[in-house]
Amino acid sequence: MTRWRRLVSSVLALALGSATLHAAEPSAQPEALRVCADPDNLPFSREDGSGFENRIAQLLAQDLGRPLVYEWLPDRRGFVRKTLGAQLCDVIIGVPAGFERTATTRPYYRSSYVLVERGSAPPVRTWDDPNLARLRIGVQLIGNDLAASPPGYVLASHGQVTNVRGYPLAGEQPAAQRAIAAIERGEIDAAMLWGPQAGYFARRAAEPLRLQALPAPKDAAAPPLEYSIAMGVRRGDKQLREVLDDFIRRRQADIDGILAEYAVPRVAGVAP
Amino acid sequence: MRLALFAAAAFAFALGLVQAAPAADDDGQWIMPAKNPQSTRFSALDQINASNVSQLKLAFSYSTGVVRGHEAATIVADNTMFVVTPYPNKVIAFDLTQPGAKVKWQFEPKPDAASQGVACCDVINRGAVYADGRVFFNTLDAQTIALDAKSGKELWRARLGNIKMGESMTMAPLVARGKVLVGNSGGEFGVRGWLAALDAASGKVLWKAYSTGPDKDVLIGPAFKPFYASDRGTDLGVKTWPPEAWKIGGGTVWGWVSYDPELDLVYYGTANPGPWNPEQRPGDNKWTSGVFARKLETGEAVWFYQFSPHDLHDYDGVNENVLVDAPWQGAPRKLLLHPDRNGHMYVMDRTTGQVLSAPPFVYTTTSTGVDLQTGALTYNPAKQPRAGETVRSICPASPGAKDWQPSAWSPRTHLLYIPHQNLCQDASTGEVSYIAGTPYVGADVKMYAGPGGHRGWFTAWDPAAGKPAWQIAETFPVWSGALVTAGDVVFYGTMDGWLKAVDAKSGKLLWQYQGVSGIIGQPVSYRGPDGKQYIAVLAGVGGWAGAVVAGDMDVRDGTGALGFANAMKDLKLATKKGGMLYVFSLEGGAR
Numbered sequence: 001m002t003r004w005r006r007l008v009s010s011v012l013a014l015a016l017g018s019a020t021l022h023a024a025e026p027s028a029q030p031e032a033l034r035v036c037a038d039p040d041n042l043p044f045s046r047e048d049g050s051g052f053e054n055r056i057a058q059l060l061a062q063d064l065g066r067p068l069v070y071e072w073l074p075d076r077r078g079f080v081r082k083t084l085g086a087q088l089c090d091v092i093i094g095v096p097a098g099f100e101r102t103a104t105t106r107p108y109y110r111s112s113y114v115l116v117e118r119g120s121a122p123p124v125r126t127w128d129d130p131n132l133a134r135l136r137i138g139v140q141l142i143g144n145d146l147a148a149s150p151p152g153y154v155l156a157s158h159g160q161v162t163n164v165r166g167y168p169l170a171g172e173q174p175a176a177q178r179a180i181a182a183i184e185r186g187e188i189d190a191a192m193l194w195g196p197q198a199g200y201f202a203r204r205a206a207e208p209l210r211l212q213a214l215p216a217p218k219d220a221a222a223p224p225l226e227y228s229i230a231m232g233v234r235r236g237d238k239q240l241r242e243v244l245d246d247f248i249r250r251r252q253a254d255i256d257g258i259l260a261e262y263a264v265p266r267v268a269g270v271a272p
Numbered sequence: 273m274r275l276a277l278f279a280a281a282a283f284a285f286a287l288g289l290v291q292a293a294p295a296a297d298d299d300g301q302w303i304m305p306a307k308n309p310q311s312t313r314f315s316a317l318d319q320i321n322a323s324n325v326s327q328l329k330l331a332f333s334y335s336t337g338v339v340r341g342h343e344a345a346t347i348v349a350d351n352t353m354f355v356v357t358p359y360p361n362k363v364i365a366f367d368l369t370q371p372g373a374k375v376k377w378q379f380e381p382k383p384d385a386a387s388q389g390v391a392c393c394d395v396i397n398r399g400a401v402y403a404d405g406r407v408f409f410n411t412l413d414a415q416t417i418a419l420d421a422k423s424g425k426e427l428w429r430a431r432l433g434n435i436k437m438g439e440s441m442t443m444a445p446l447v448a449r450g451k452v453l454v455g456n457s458g459g460e461f462g463v464r465g466w467l468a469a470l471d472a473a474s475g476k477v478l479w480k481a482y483s484t485g486p487d488k489d490v491l492i493g494p495a496f497k498p499f500y501a502s503d504r505g506t507d508l509g510v511k512t513w514p515p516e517a518w519k520i521g522g523g524t525v526w527g528w529v530s531y532d533p534e535l536d537l538v539y540y541g542t543a544n545p546g547p548w549n550p551e552q553r554p555g556d557n558k559w560t561s562g563v564f565a566r567k568l569e570t571g572e573a574v575w576f577y578q579f580s581p582h583d584l585h586d587y588d589g590v591n592e593n594v595l596v597d598a599p600w601q602g603a604p605r606k607l608l609l610h611p612d613r614n615g616h617m618y619v620m621d622r623t624t625g626q627v628l629s630a631p632p633f634v635y636t637t638t639s640t641g642v643d644l645q646t647g648a649l650t651y652n653p654a655k656q657p658r659a660g661e662t663v664r665s666i667c668p669a670s671p672g673a674k675d676w677q678p679s680a681w682s683p684r685t686h687l688l689y690i691p692h693q694n695l696c697q698d699a700s701t702g703e704v705s706y707i708a709g710t711p712y713v714g715a716d717v718k719m720y721a722g723p724g725g726h727r728g729w730f731t732a733w734d735p736a737a738g739k740p741a742w743q744i745a746e747t748f749p750v751w752s753g754a755l756v757t758a759g760d761v762v763f764y765g766t767m768d769g770w771l772k773a774v775d776a777k778s779g780k781l782l783w784q785y786q787g788v789s790g791i792i793g794q795p796v797s798y799r800g801p802d803g804k805q806y807i808a809v810l811a812g813v814g815g816w817a818g819a820v821v822a823g824d825m826d827v828r829d830g831t832g833a834l835g836f837a838n839a840m841k842d843l844k845l846a847t848k849k850g851g852m853l854y855v856f857s858l859e860g861g862a863r
Contacts, residue, residue, distance in 0.1 A: 038708065041708055044709040073389070074389050075709060076390065079389075085826070094709065096704045096705075097704075098704055099703075099704060099706060140710055141547045143438070143546075147705070147712055153551075155552075156549065156551040157551070162515055164514065166517065166547070166548060168437075168438065168461055168520055168547055169461075169710060170436070170458075170462060171437055175710075194710050197709065197710070221660025222659075223713040
């Protein structure tokens with residue numbers, strides 16, 4: 001927060017009357033930006049601030065001139081209710097656009113589930129590629145009844161179950177990390193993982209891995225493989241949502257820079 | 273006294289009663305949640321009976337200080353009452369010889385706080401068990417702990433699972449011949465189910481039997497003689513799955529364990545297969561959603577029967593197995609009674625694993641019956657959940673015709689008293705969802721009342737006739753356990769806070785008391801140090817059914833609590849959070 005901007009807001013407050021004047025007194029600390037985040041879920045967030053959502057939160061807090069504080073909770077069942085819903089924090093940096101448990105801002109990136117393979121393997125182009133059927137493929141397992149990960153569902157609907165290996169989201173490390181380690185050990189040939197996790201862990205692999213998004217399957221019932229990601233606030237918190245929308249509009253280039261640093265695969269398009 | 277006994281015997285003889293007089297062998301204690309290893313929940317005490325139960329009054333009460341779902345049974349032994357709370361799983365001991373039952377000691381196991389995020393359906397615990405001066409219980413973060421019953425001092429603790437992998441424990445142990453039998457929860461997270469026998473003296477694992485995988489892991493060997501051909505073969509726990517899917521295949525053991533001391537067999541159910549969707553796991557997915565009989569000493573499997581092969585609807589097979597010796601079609605038989613989530617009431621021969629009958633005990637659309645020749649459940653393909661489509665009127669809904677809430681058997685009436693629900697659901701493809709940074713499209717499940725418009729049933733089931741003797745329709749799912757006594761009174765709790773006493777023969781309401789919070793605990797009966805009969809129950813709404821209240825859920829989102837929220841929107845108006853012990857007697861005495 002520059003002095004100039006603070007001055008402007010004071011003047012503005014003065015003009016609006018005494019009720020807001022008190023809040024804008026020079027001695028008052030700016031209100032903290034309270035972010036809800038998982039303490040151990042790279043590449044998104046980590047308690048040491050090393051995730052890309054931590055970096056975006058930092059950028060946001062600096063931009064708004066507000067101190068950054070976190071409410072940490074593992075992103076499991078009930079995360080939104082126990083953090084945002086319990087008024088312990090006000091913003092979740094990454095949620096899918098249109099996520100029904102929060103109000104969502106304009107999306108600030110769009111990614112896809114991607115096929116991760118050894119760079120030396122012959123590339124697979126489509127879901128019907130006979131090479132795909134021969135691969136032992138790792139998928140993330142969501143762990144909610146009747147909620148397959150999107151590639152898991154598409155593989156099953158293409159009759160591919162015998163070569164599929166599951167990596168539950170619950171575990172010592174992120175499921176994507178375990179799947180990529182399994183590729184490195186030769187236990188599986190490929191994995192179909194959510195882009196940001198695939199990009200981050202593939203870059204840390206000992207041998208070069210290739211990432212590619214397969215074209216959308218023809219099956220009308222197939223779930224989307226691409227998702228736009230936005231920030232989430234409490235439903236009804238219109239004011240904060242507008243502030244965040246404005247931040248995203250103004251600082252999209254800086255956000256893009258952070259995402260590039262973390263090798264997040266991006267796709268063009270609009271929110272699903 | 274001798275004269276009285278003689279007179280009673282003569283009276284019994286005159287009436288032609290052939291059953292052993294139960295009152296004589298009840299020591300007045302309640303040392304395990306199901307009262308006895310056969311899991312009958314029958315108290316032979318009869319001071320409180322159908323003609324005087326209307327006089328029942330509050331003797332004392334105690335606030336546990338925890339306001340989540342209280343599903344535990346209170347345990348009574350050595351003039352002491354033991355209560356395990358939901359997370360943080362405090363154990364409180366009450367001295368029953370003191371007026372108002374003073375707290376004798378309290379033990380705090382301090383489970384890992386992260387385990388709260390792992391619990392599927394509220395942070396409940398189903399109770400402790402007492403044996404040989406020790407109290408055994410499980411913690412949400414997957415530990416079994418033994419305490420000295422007199423002092424509350426910790427004797428040992430065994431860490432049996434890893435909460436980071438989604439493994440937790442909520443069930444009540446069973447102790448038999450120096451072995452503590454415990455199982456895990458968390459199938460939806462990719463946990464592989466098991467039952468373990470721990471040495472009661474040290475906590476050392478003596479054997480561990482997995483519910484999936486090769487025969488050596490499942491403890492299947494030469495002793496294994498399943499009744500049906502579909503359960504015979506080598507390594508079916510591997511072959512009935514896609515490669516390696518069994519490694520994270522569920523079949524957890526979060527329900528009840530029974531034991532027949534004569535046959536020396538342990539009986540328990542396995543949970544549904546997970547975390548795969550049905551289309552990702554073609555095959556029967558053994559040994560999930562079924563019942564095992566095992567030798568206590570070695571854990572070797574003796575037989576298995578699968579209630580729901582290749583489960584499609586979240587029909588865990590973990591409900592209680594009530595071991596009953598009763599006439600079956602004219603001849604005495606060793607029976608196992610099991611009201612399953614899939615809607616069928618199984619009467620089995622517990623020596624062989626044969627299904628003798630399996631009629632539906634609720635309105636059922638997902639299956640059309642059980643083939644008694646093959647043992648197979650006949651699914652209705654129209655009710656199979658399909659992506660991209662809405663499937664309506666799936667009955668019973670995912671919590672089943674009956675969930676964890678245990679039933680009670682009276683050897684006097686030969687009826688099984690079943691607390692259960694009357695729920696159906698619609699399933700469709702849902703909105704975009706997100707977990708641990710991973711987006712997906714979930715299933716949108718909405719549960720609602722089944723035929724009749726009420727969500728609960730309390731059913732007195734006559735297994736011989738294959739139909740109810742009587743039924744009580746309840747507004748909310750009946751999520752508490754049942755208790756039946758030799759006074760021919762049946763007790764159960766309701767989610768809107770009533771403890772009810774009904775006539776065991778007719779179902780007539782005889783007495784009721786409303787507590788501060790919904791009752792989902794297990795009522796028990798004991799004889800106090802004063803020689804008087806007491807009824808005890810924990811109140812404190814929650815569990816899967818009550819998560820809307822215990823978890824402060826927004827009921828505008830009907831898909832909350834995996835779709836259960838939709839059926840429970842009005843529970844917030846009917847009750848509130850709480851955690852109370854209530855103890856009743858004919859004399860009362862509470863100030």
